[in-house]
Amino acid sequence: MQKNLVIVESPAKAKTIEKFLGKDYKVMSSYGHIRDLKTKEFSIDIQHDYAPQYVIPADKKKLVSELKSEAKSAEQVWLASDEDREGEAISWHLYEVLGLKPENTKRIVFHEITKNAILHAIETPRDIDINLVNAQQARRVLDRIVGFELSPILWRKVKPALSAGRVQSVAVRLIVEREREIHDFVSEAAFRVIANFILPDGTTVLKAELNRRLKDKREVEAFLESCKNATFTIDDITTKPVKKSPAPPFTTSTLQQEAARKLGYSVSQTMMIAQRLYESGLITYMRTDSVNLSDLALGTAKEAILETYGEKYYKFRHYHTKSKGAQEAHEAIRPTYISHVEMGGTPQEKRLYELIRKRTIACQMADAELERTTISVGISGQTERFVAVGEVISFEGFLQVYMESNDDDGEKEQENGLLPPVKLHETLSLKDIVATERFTQRPPRYTEASLVRRLEELGIGRPSTYAPTIQTIQNREYVVKGDKEGTERAYTVVSLSNGKIRETEKTEMVGADRNKLMPTDIGTVVNDFLMEYFPDVLDYNFTASVEKEFDLVAEGELLWTKAIDKFYKIFHPIVEATAAVKTEHKVGERELGIDPKSGNPVFVKIGRYGPVVQIGVAHAEDKEAPKPQFASLMKGQSIDTITLEEALKLFDLPRTVGEYEGKVMVAAVGRFGPFIRHDGKFVSIPKDLNPLTITAEEAIDLIKGKREKDEQRFIKKFEEEPEMEILKGRFGPYISYKKANYRIPKTVADPAVLTLDDCKKIIAEAGEKTTAKKKTARKKQA
């Protein structure tokens, strides 16, 4: 017999709120949305004003029936989902699905999870805001139309199972365009000139840089020549105070960026760890775009700062969320209790918690004060000067606790440290001058985190979707996260020392990248295709402009169906027209030339299974005609750059490498990369070897190596039961029996002592579990 039922979005929230409200209230969670469009069908009735067909997903049925029965027996139902568009829609769906009545249903919102805030919310209920709900429906329907009309075009024109959408397609575009910028980038060289002077004391060195870079070697030589007999005098010393302010508290996107820079976590790793911290009650909600801090948090941060650092270090700061229509449904990401320093958990969790705690405290601390000193060294007879800049921290302020990192992975500018004491008009003696050829930097490739930052700047995607979007564009093989080897570049160093000018050639590695996002052939082809036919959807401002429409809907000034209709009337005809274009050649196809052996044309294109070379064309009607030949491109090759010669070489595979133990060895490229087949067994060919050039000796070494490794995998075999094996795997020892694998219980200290009967027992015990698991695994795949 419950008097009141409160429904919130997340179970962790439900737990805390229940404590505040006492025994007259039962608090349950909807676990996000409880109803959505069907997953496999279009589910929008275009003819009838875009009516959406909503269903309750299978995994929500049980929850919904529980909510329904609780709602029935409650005197009053309180819908307490978040205050934003999605939250309002969740409340509305609950209202509809649970069959709630207006007289005993109330909609409440609160901005922080404290007793006072919740009690206040209960005292000031309102009704469901149907305009806000309609803005959400418009957003949902638009995304479905875009996704489900564009994707099938890609299946027909490019490759099956591809996808396109308002968010993911722009993410891919950013990466494709950045790669083109990098490709087209021409670096410019200039000489950076650094002098080392000796102060009058005869020992102290002052390092200073010329106030401009010199164009070329001739200019450098002329300049150095002119310095040979010049005098160097300190002609100016200025000192001015500089202030630095702390960064605002974490949102999802800034947390992802800082955790990547400072801790090296991937975007999804950060979210998983943050989720655990949230569930343990250590931090506030981790999916938020708000930089707002509750009064309680501001108060405890103040206390912590006063106690640890003193009054001088404290400064009250209030941060405002930039996005218009400020949906301060959540707070910034912060520790639940700022006084809480030590915590249990894994080292990863500890490090992320510490990062969040420090950032939160720092944002309420005083500015750091620095003194920047600039020393100018004049050169007799010249207008150029050498300049030395040094910074001294006069008051640490927030830097005591936390300093935000930046992305630059370019060349490190010299640290501005402390400068030696000097006097104005002092004459310095020259130790040496070194002019080093430096090049302008190409634009950087995106990391996961910097892509998230860019998407957020464009207003595309939400905190809950950044990580999944990055996953999707990689799953579709539009983008790969990987390393790029650098290239060697020569540069010149010209120096003046002991009155002599010397020139040396040096080399450096440039352009190497680790863990960066790069487009694949598929990503590039799909992007170019979409850019050609659907530039409006791919426009960086598309989301912003439809959001403006949704805002009008939310304010009740525009019918949501009108907003959708306006878009659909323009969009759908293009879809129809594009689908109707019969192309003989696939999108992105390129002719390389003629195969000298057969005289047939050679193409590269995106095939059913990825990039492929094709010789000859198919003749569907003529069964006698020779079929075209196919060969997949190898890793590192691209349909944009592959030459006819390279393409024809691919047809040399599979290739017989030689014989070993009386059996042939064949090199080929399979689904998982290049391999050697020998005696019915497969061995992968490592990166540094090529299946086109691998020798018999190298292949035999690989086979031997593989055999050795296989031996080490076995912990135990049983003669009486050859199908039973104990093996070493990635997750520890396991039993393999009749092609199925079984985990060894943790109670077994040494798996090598297990007998055949022990193994059979383990299998029998695990038997029921595994069959159940397999069923769910299959469901997931379907």
Add this chain to the structure above:
DNA sequence: CAGTGAGCGAGCTTCCGCTTGACTT
């Protein structure tokens, strides 16, 4: 730190945003 190892004619595939789950053999 394992396992896998083709094809280019069906079938099925797909969106974005809200939320955790049951578990790695």
